[in-house]
Amino acid sequence: MKNYLTASISASAVQHNLQELRKKINPGVQLCPVVKDNCYGHGLNLLYPTLAKHADGFIVASPSEALEIRSYGYTGFILCLLSAYFDETDIQEELIRQGVTQTVMSKAALETVAAAAKRCQKTAPIHLKIDSGMGRLGVAAAQATNLFSLIEKTPHIQLTGAYTHFASSDDPDTTYMHQQLNTFLDVLPKNNPLTRHAANTSALIHHPDTHLDLVRPGLSVYGCHYAEHLRSKINLRPCMSVYAQIIAIKKMPSGSFSGYGRTHQYPRDSRVAVVPIGYGDGYFRSLSNQAVVHIHGKPAAVCGRVSMDQMTVDITDHPQINIGDPVEIISAHATAPNSVENLAKLAHTIPYEITCHMGRNLHHKLVD
Ligand SMILES: *Cc1c(COP(=O)(O)O)cnc(C)c1O
Numbered sequence: 001m002k003n004y005l006t007a008s009i010s011a012s013a014v015q016h017n018l019q020e021l022r023k024k025i026n027p028g029v030q031l032c033p034v035v036k037d038n039c040y041g042h043g044l045n046l047l048y049p050t051l052a053k054h055a056d057g058f059i060v061a062s063p064s065e066a067l068e069i070r071s072y073g074y075t076g077f078i079l080c081l082l083s084a085y086f087d088e089t090d091i092q093e094e095l096i097r098q099g100v101t102q103t104v105m106s107k108a109a110l111e112t113v114a115a116a117a118k119r120c121q122k123t124a125p126i127h128l129k130i131d132s133g134m135g136r137l138g139v140a141a142a143q144a145t146n147l148f149s150l151i152e153k154t155p156h157i158q159l160t161g162a163y164t165h166f167a168s169s170d171d172p173d174t175t176y177m178h179q180q181l182n183t184f185l186d187v188l189p190k191n192n193p194l195t196r197h198a199a200n201t202s203a204l205i206h207h208p209d210t211h212l213d214l215v216r217p218g219l220s221v222y223g224c225h226y227a228e229h230l231r232s233k234i235n236l237r238p239c240m241s242v243y244a245q246i247i248a249i250k251k252m253p254s255g256s257f258s259g260y261g262r263t264h265q266y267p268r269d270s271r272v273a274v275v276p277i278g279y280g281d282g283y284f285r286s287l288s289n290q291a292v293v294h295i296h297g298k299p300a301a302v303c304g305r306v307s308m309d310q311m312t313v314d315i316t317d318h319p320q321i322n323i324g325d326p327v328e329i330i331s332a333h334a335t336a337p338n339s340v341e342n343l344a345k346l347a348h349t350i351p352y353e354i355t356c357h358m359g360r361n362l363h364h365k366l367v368d
Helices: 011-024 036-040 044-054 063-071 089-097 107-120 141-153 175-187 201-206 340-346 351-358
Strands: 002-009 057-060 077-080 101-104 124-131 157-163 195-199 240-245 248-252 270-275 292-295 298-303 311-314 326-330 362-366
Touching: 011 044, 011 201, 036 044, 036 351, 044 063, 044 362, 057 063, 063 077, 063 089, 089 107, 101 107, 101 157, 107 124, 107 141, 107 157, 124 141, 124 175, 141 157, 141 175, 175 195, 195 201, 240 351, 270 326, 292 311, 340 351
Parallel strands: 002 362, 057 077, 077 101, 101 124, 124 157, 157 195
Antiparallel strands: 002 240, 240 326, 248 270, 270 311, 292 298, 292 326, 298 311
């Protein structure tokens, strides 16, 4: 971890986002944030208290994330999206002892969980994952009925829920999403009070008919929109800003070059700041010669290629800027040119990838 790179994380922004999301769902629908990949790179340890207070449960990807939440003292609902694939005896048993709900999507996974539950002399809560058209994890809808009856006959297993995941809930044409929803609902047993869920962020915000009994927002919890047109639909506050400091300033004569590949030539005598962040820290190389950072609120262009651990920005127009000055790499204002959303656009990727990468090397601290 690099202590000189700071990700400032706002728990009050997350609280605000959860409250805004809550307004979109009916009372009784459970709001369970997705906290996989360390809260999309924001820091589960920092956000846990706020999430625990304002959410009805947690959705995690890996067993270690589930156990981390239990280690904070959380006793409520935790669903692990991937766990039953890992046939590691001690992990399975620990999840069952800790009352973590596991995803089952096949006969093999069912047998793994049931065997572990039997060894612990416990009953394991599970949710059945149904592939209604995403083509990823989940039992094919056509085989779901068989798996439901197998589950019913399996001791040490308690089926408490069933879910599916949309492939394109952000598509303005909702035909495919509604096909998926119907496929999912059609294969559910009729007289079983299961917790049914399907909605990620975009389905939650756009399509109330997908809310069912529980919603699983991820990106929106951390205040990012994955598409511009959603901004008017809900008022979210990004919860991360990223800072570095200028470690060197140099004068570059007109006609000289910047960085690998000499992709930038200074058109005039220039003043350039070296900032110690690069693609190894999650600042994408595709932002080279494209993005801006802010220094004392003023934009400074990234000039030349972003290297692994440093980059250069042009401060010719800002003579008052000095070594040691803070550089705002990512702004928590959604519309700033250096917001997560705008950087994602420049880098031809999605906000998710930007925040996840920012989670690796930076020193995360809570600011409010
Ligand atoms: C990541 C994930 C989500 C959350 O998606 P967002 O678009 O971030 O809201 C929901 N459900 C599943 C199964 C996921 O893997």
